[in-house]
Amino acid sequence: MTDQRERRKADARLVSPVGLRAGLNRAQLDALATLEQLGWELRFVRRPMFLDPIPVVFQRDGERFVVVEADGSLNENPGFRIRR
Secondary structure, rough: OOOOOOOOOOOHHHHHHHHHHHOHHHHHHHHHHHHHHHOOOEEEEEEOOOOEEEEEEEOOOOOOOOOEOOOOOOEEEOOOOOOO
């Protein structure tokens, strides 16, 4: 039987609101501020090696998510799946 516990460890610097925003550009931060006023929440930021950070924002109910692109636009179909 395999161990089902989560083995990844969260880095406290990255899960803080300030840490999550680290590395985001001005357009992404502006879009994020607007989305948060509308009830959306920044849950995590993908940080692929050698690429720009990819902020993932969820609607209040957690059912819908979008990616904030580098230009501040929203991508509802980012090309990756979110595990629930």
